Amino acid sequence: MKLSANRFYHLSFRLELTLLGICAAISLMALPPTANAAVVDSIEFYNTKLNHYFRTESASEADGIDKGSAGPDWFRTGQNYKVWRTAADAPAGAYPVCRFYSYGYNTHFFTASPGECKLLKDNEVRDRAAAIAAGQTYSGWQFEAIVSYALFPVAGKCAAGTQPVYRNYAGFTINHRFSTALPVYQDMNDQTWIPEGANLCVPGASSAETSDAYRLLQQATFGATEAQANRIQSIGITAWVDEQLAMPKSSYPQLPYVTYISPTNCTNDNTKPATDPQNICYRDNYTLFPIQMAFLQNALGGDDQLRQRVAFALAQILVTSGVEIYHPYGMGRYQQIMLDNAFGNYKDLLAAVTLSPAMGRYLDMANSKKPDIARGISANENYGREIMQLFSIGLYELNLDGTIKRDANGGLVPSYSQTTVENFARIFTGWTYQPVGGGVPTTTNGVNYEFPMAVVAANHDTGNKTLLNGVVTTAGQTPDKDLSDALNNLFTHANTAPFISKQLIQKLVSGDPAPAYVARIAAVFNDNGQGVRGDLKAVVRAILLDSEARGEIKTAATYGRLKDPVLLATSTLRGLGATSDGYALLRGGSNLSGLGLNLFNSPTVFNYYSPDYQISSGKVGPEFGILTSTTSFARANFFNTYIMGNAIAPDATVQGGVGTSINWAPWQALATTPAALVDKLSVIFAHGALSATAQKKIVDAVNTVVATDTLTRAKTAAYLVLSASQSQVEH
């Protein structure tokens, strides 16, 4: 408080004297008595000509301003908060808030600091006398009244049941703005009003706590809902995360084995309607449709949101794709591995992925045999390369914090060589699909995704293999021992913890995390506190509870992540309270593919976008890899379909289908007060971080719809809130 008060003493009066003529000053009015209530609204006004903010705790003063008593340019901003009106209403230890006015500055100042209040009062006595003696009008600070009572933060925090008041100051307009809303504080910061922090505590639930609850839901679920936010606020952040970690898991349908080539009565036939049994047979057995549907239904309605979210993140690191693995019984089993191991150990996950027939087919480990010198055939290098490059250690030597090590000349240090790839390729020889029905293979088999791969020892390279960090396997080992040695070699490599931890942070919290954040999580990956490496449950917990994930306001220019298309779609439907069977998101006119992400059909093993994709500022924002002018239109048009459009009827080919529809009634109930409607949408879809300026533009647009058409009002508000980049970027 001292700093800003001092600033006032240095100001010249010249500018402000000219302003006096323009506006009728609020201070000319006497402060009327206040209704007898324990807490009252502090009502904010804004003067468009002066660029000044003003607050009053008196309803009748506010009425007068509405009627023009202070001039025509004052408008309510809607940014009100509760205050204690009297000392008796306030808790013990509250301080009176003094209100001052200056003709010279034509502005008000509020302070709860007893010292500051006394100083300004004393100055007034001294300077008023001097002015009178000199025959001048006193124009400095004059005390008006004690307008409310407030607490001070203790050690930077407001007590339970109270919330901080943030303050910005603009020297160019000699005005402070007070607000409990973080977006307002951030917005003023963007407009170069100096952020002066939280200096007062007033009654009410902290918008910061609400905001953080919703932010957690953006990070840990497929879309925030009010019910889950209430749950977090009721049991606390940590308890909620632990509750999610213990939640029973959802699953994919375990479809039976089908022949690789579809039988003739189960083929895609464009001449027949989609409802033809032959076409449905093909769709349900030879496309990923049933698995995509199961994924969406779990994401939209399942309780184990965090497990699913982590599984989806892992599936984008350990990628297989329907481009090649298009049999749903294969992809379903592969995605089940992600769900099963999401809170398990990364080593077990890596082992399950390595022997999964889907990965075996996708990266050609299945049926790769030892080198055949006579026929000039090498062991297939595909899996040997990608398990290092993408699934464990990455290309270059890393520090614990995920940054790349540089050699003495500033060069990169490759973490493996072509020779390493060839050695790992020989490790992975001999494995094949189990025979149909399961069992021990005796020769290389055709594709069977039903069971993990098994080995034909005769096809395995028995030579020794030079792995990483100088490890050499013993010649003549069993294929299983070779495999276990190789996976252990990768799992214990110093790169694996930062390489995997950073990507999980990027997919849950923030695209360009601070190295220190990566280092904290990588340390947990290396040791969960009980000497266990690779404990994903501990890693996920640490990611979400880290100070960089949690807290009140995020001011780093690189904080957050663009919602990927799946999250964009599911969070829209969950947040609006939609009912959906997921069909429209896959096969409707506005679907996930159009948004740039054909679910489980990544174009390559490198996922839909690179974890290193840089936006134009040079910062890393992976999901921006698929945001183009085309897909940004597709996003807006997605909202047009699902929000502005009508309910989508169930498709005739989906058994028990419910289509996709939104119950607008609760939103329509808010539509008579557009500001309240927009504010609520902002809380759910942007954890309340939609700036006041953005909210105002949306409210103005909503107000062009006649008040009686509450449906169009609700839809207009939802369309604009969701289209705003401030909602599309989790931040």
Added chain:
Amino acid sequence: MAHIITRRRLLQGISGAGALTTAGTLEFMGLSNALAQTAPASDYKALVCVFLFGGNDANNLIVPNDVAGYNLYSTARGGTTGVALPQSELITINPKSQSTTFGFHPQMVSLKPVWDAGKLAVMCNVGTLVEPLSKSDYSNIQKAKPQQLFSHADQQNQWQAAISNDFSRTGWGGRLADVTGNQNGTKNFPMVTSVAGSALFTAGVTPRVLAIPSTGSFGLSGFNTTAPSLARLNALKALSNLDSANDFIREADDVIAQGLGASDTLNPIITSANTTITPLFVNAKTGIGNQLQQVAKLIEARNTIGLKRQVFFVSIGGFDTHTNEIATHNNLYNQVAQAMKAFYDATVQMGVANQVTTFTMTDFGRTLKQASGGGSDHGWGNHQLMMGGAVKGGDFYGKFPNQTLGGPDDVSTNGRFIPTTSVDQYGATLAKWFGVAQSDLATVFPNIGRFSTSDLGFLA
């Protein structure tokens, strides 16, 4: 830290001739001063990059057709029970500069007339290099070599960046637009267009690539002229024009703002049914065919768009043929050849064949030796195609590698060939034709000075 509203929107809708980001270097500052003084080009030119994602095995695109050459090839590939093409199926070609005959993959049949017309050429054994490299240099630790050879993502990026000794966040197509944007005068329209989403190739220091869809419309749906609808549209536009202290929010805003700026011009062009080039693509109704058709539509509307220089990017994936290579190639080469032929015919019909040059790029070559499973593994040097009226075609450029496994051009024993021409040289030849000033060449290709020539001579 506070941000000021007025600092935003420098990039919005502005092509190569536009303003600078904070990332602009002094080098580019100098460039921008020069721009104001340069007159726009009088003629139209376009470069079209066709990227074959996955690492095309051009060992089977271009095959030696003399007895000794074919036998060497066939043996390395495990014969026709391996991944060698039967010699009888090859389409024989006689490159002017070669003493022996070669064969195209049989699915290249639709492009054979373009070769015969002298408008299609082959660049032999081109690849990522930091400096010229011999086999003995390869094992010399003192010699600079590309980072992470044989890795998809890195080699894709290096082909697209034409920088192999460090990370780059710009590509050579984008940098080319940076330095040639002046040839578009003051025209405020994105100079680089991708019909295949984001790609490093298209990223410059200043211009943001405009990505358009390969089919369908390019714009917002669901608006009409009622007051509430207009208010909603105006609010949407206003929301994309707010400042934010958050980089990600600004980026998302800039992307849609650029689309909004271009939509009114482009949407009528790409949705028009009244185009003369559509019938030419009757045999190219594929992803790559649709993409090249969009490029042709934009070129057809070049006077409406008003640009004199344009860079296009299209792509097709699926070339990572570790297994099942023969069948995969039959499918993919057919798509590529049909699409490129249709596109070439379109440029002829529009009278701009001499002003449009199309060229291929891909991650890397592949091992000549077959891999377990009927495919090939990741390699290095590779052959590329250049097509257009300005191409001095019917010929090979560069040096066809010695296909002996473990031979003088092989850095392994599996047929991973050291490139004898660099990506930088390949790109610089295209860039020179496009109109880059000699003084700007090193801005686009920072390592070009390390190679003997910056013009390989395949363009007239």
